[in-house]
Amino acid sequence: MQRRTLIALIAGALLSLPLNARAQNYPDHPVVMVVPFPAGGATDVLARVLSERMKDSLGQPVVVENVAGAAGTIAVGRIVRGTADGYTLSIGTSTTHMLTGGLYTLSFDLLDDLDPIVMIGSEPLLIVAKKDFPANNLKELIAWLKANPDKASVGIAGIGATGHLAGLSFQKETGTKFQFVPYRGNGPAMQDLAAGTLDFMIEPSSNFHALVSAGRIKPIAVTSARRVTSYPDVPTANEAGLPGFQATLWYGLWVKHGTPAAIEAKLNQTMQQTLADASIEERLAKLGINITPKAEQTAEHLRAFHKSEAARWWPIIKAANIKLQ
Numbered sequence: 001m002q003r004r005t006l007i008a009l010i011a012g013a014l015l016s017l018p019l020n021a022r023a024q025n026y027p028d029h030p031v032v033m034v035v036p037f038p039a040g041g042a043t044d045v046l047a048r049v050l051s052e053r054m055k056d057s058l059g060q061p062v063v064v065e066n067v068a069g070a071a072g073t074i075a076v077g078r079i080v081r082g083t084a085d086g087y088t089l090s091i092g093t094s095t096t097h098m099l100t101g102g103l104y105t106l107s108f109d110l111l112d113d114l115d116p117i118v119m120i121g122s123e124p125l126l127i128v129a130k131k132d133f134p135a136n137n138l139k140e141l142i143a144w145l146k147a148n149p150d151k152a153s154v155g156i157a158g159i160g161a162t163g164h165l166a167g168l169s170f171q172k173e174t175g176t177k178f179q180f181v182p183y184r185g186n187g188p189a190m191q192d193l194a195a196g197t198l199d200f201m202i203e204p205s206s207n208f209h210a211l212v213s214a215g216r217i218k219p220i221a222v223t224s225a226r227r228v229t230s231y232p233d234v235p236t237a238n239e240a241g242l243p244g245f246q247a248t249l250w251y252g253l254w255v256k257h258g259t260p261a262a263i264e265a266k267l268n269q270t271m272q273q274t275l276a277d278a279s280i281e282e283r284l285a286k287l288g289i290n291i292t293p294k295a296e297q298t299a300e301h302l303r304a305f306h307k308s309e310a311a312r313w314w315p316i317i318k319a320a321n322i323k324l325q
Helices: 002-025 042-059 070-080 094-103 138-147 161-175 186-195 205-213 262-278 278-287 301-319
Strands: 029-036 062-066 088-093 114-130 153-156 180-182 200-204 217-222 250-258
Touching: 002 029, 002 094, 002 161, 002 262, 029 042, 029 138, 029 153, 042 062, 042 088, 042 114, 042 250, 042 262, 062 114, 070 088, 070 094, 070 114, 088 094, 088 114, 088 301, 094 161, 094 250, 094 278, 094 301, 114 138, 114 161, 114 262, 114 301, 138 161, 138 217, 153 161, 161 180, 161 200, 180 200, 186 200, 186 250, 200 205, 205 217, 205 278, 250 262
Parallel strands: 029 062, 029 088, 153 180, 153 200
Antiparallel strands: 088 250, 114 200, 114 217, 114 250
């Protein structure tokens, strides 16, 4: 019996050697960061900014891969069904990694099948309109929508996404009605907005920086408590005539549950180094993204925040009886 026990212990130790050795040498080849949206949207831009700096800490390239569809659940599902080795990272938002849990019957558990690495940051949404839209400010927009119920088209990055929920809240707060037009991501919707085939959008502020700067669309208001650095001349919704209307989008990084703790710790350290880089802070500020405070850049903070957000929003989504398309 003792001999069998000894053999079992030796066998177990031998089997664990490759995994331990790989964790110690991590990474020894390029890492993939999966973005759950098409290229061009806020999450895609954020991923590419971060990946450039992460390679300096990891010593390997971080390749961004866009996997769009089903409000991000296709991309997240790929991570869950993958290998827990830290070579495939899941970057996403409060929409793709939290809200979808209340919208879909998923084949995986967003809270238990992913291991948190870090909460990257958050940003307010920006209400923007096509260049020739009749309204030039929030009061004029609300007045026009009331005078023209169900005539305006609003682009959203999917049913139940942050922009959709913000739009529903906007309708309730203002007593207006308009038509939601779902897209596979903010990138395609922004193209139609700039082309004038959409009337307006309420989406993360970082999406629109280039279009606003080029004068191709016009900003109406930001949904934050105070003005943001990237749009200093754009008033808050509170200033513009809609007191109390606020909405934010937050970003995080995860890996498949069961990834070795040493690898998760290295990824967290890498992200903390990346977010502490002054050039990264400057670039994200220009995009309208507020980096998470240093003390909250831990896996434990994201895990607790993730669960609290689900507890808050999932019952609201179900009570609203949002129909997925």
